[in-house]
Amino acid sequence: MATLENDYLRVSIRPEGAELTSIFHKPSGIEHxxxxxxxVWPWHAPNLFPVVGGCLNNQLLIDGKTYPIARHGFARQSVFEITESTKTHAIFSLRSSDTTREHFPYEFDFQLIYELDxxxxxxxxxxxxEDEQPIYFSVGAHPAFAVPFTPGEAYEEYFVEFEREEPLETHMLSSVGYFTGETKLIPTTGNQLPLTKHLFDADALVFKNLASRRVAIRSNKHDHAILVSYPKFPYLGLWAKPGASFVCVEPWLGCADSEGAPKPIQQKEAIQHVEVNKVFEAAFTIEVR
Structure with a gap:
């Protein structure tokens, strides 16, 4: 376990999945x-790699071969090595191994870097x-924020505020988690999406064309808020298990497959790649106000 701490926040991250387990706001005494x-749901903030969402037949097609891959990939169930840890900074590393090669036949070093400021x-x-060919992959975040923030408040008093006022067109998912090709406009009030216990009855809301690169979780009753900024992540998911007291804000570089025939990994929607001897980086931030 690594713990980052300053006058404002105390953050805990465990080696299993390099997963955040706590974001505690010290001035208010709130665990966010x-x-x-x-x-209800046994995760805090899983990291999604090397796929986001589900793959058709639970397989990746790479260089003419199929590899079994679980929904959201294997990183969230892998044990990372803590390679650096200070009071405000930690690096977690997952290197390729015989186990990862059974699902993803590349040589790599996948790192999660946490920095508190x-x-x-x-x-x-x-x-x-670290391979001899380009690596194709997806990566994404899945942090679940506790809502309401404090006892005595109601879930329905909260809303997700988007950086811009814009149409919220969600891309519909089938019962097994693949895109159907259908879309639906989600009702909003200006740039606010009210939270209700039935908002996610049909699974996640997945936005592929947002102009907003920041969202906030806010209350109608006070100014305390969580802001998530994702400048390099074009896709955003919002999700909660129906009726549960949380909401996930999920910046993605990649997404689930669409119904139909499987495609080679290079042709998957929103796929990323990194060339030989190169390094890919993308960051998002969580701010408590």
Whole structure:
């Protein structure tokens, strides 16, 4: 376990999945991360790699071969090595191994870098290509924020505020988690999306064409808020298990497959790649105000 701490936040990250387990705001005494109730949803903030969402037939097609891959990939269930740890900075590393090659036949060093500065936590995904060919992959975040923030408040008093006022067109998912090709406009009030216990009855809301690169979780009753900024992530998911007291804000570089025939990894929607001897980096931030 690594713990980052300053006058504003105390943040904990465990080696299993390099997963955030706590974002505690010291001035208010509020724990902002969902505490992984196993009876509801047993995660805090899983990291998604080397795929985001589900792949058709639970397989990746790479160089003419198929490889079994679980929904959201294997990183969230892998044990990372803590390679650096200070009071405000930690690096977690997952290197390719015989186990990872069974699912993803590349040589790599996948890192999660956590940096605390004031009331802002920066999370950086870093992929170093140690192979002799380009690596194709997806990566994404899945942090679950506890809502309401304090006892005595109601979930329905909260809303997600988008950086811009814009149409929220969600891309519909099938019952097994693949895109159907259908879309639906989600009702908003200006740039605000009210939270309700039935908002996610049909699974996640997935936005592929947002202009907004920042969202906030806010209350109608006070000014305390969580801001998530994702400048390099074109896709955004919002999700909660229906009826649960949290909401996930999920910046993605990649997404689930669409219904139909499987495609080679190079042709998957929103796929990323990193060239030989190069390094890919993308970061998002979580700020408590």
């Amino acid at each position: 991360l969902w505490q992984a109730d196993p009876a 004031g009331a802002t936590l920066t999370v950086t995904y870093r992929l170093a290509n």
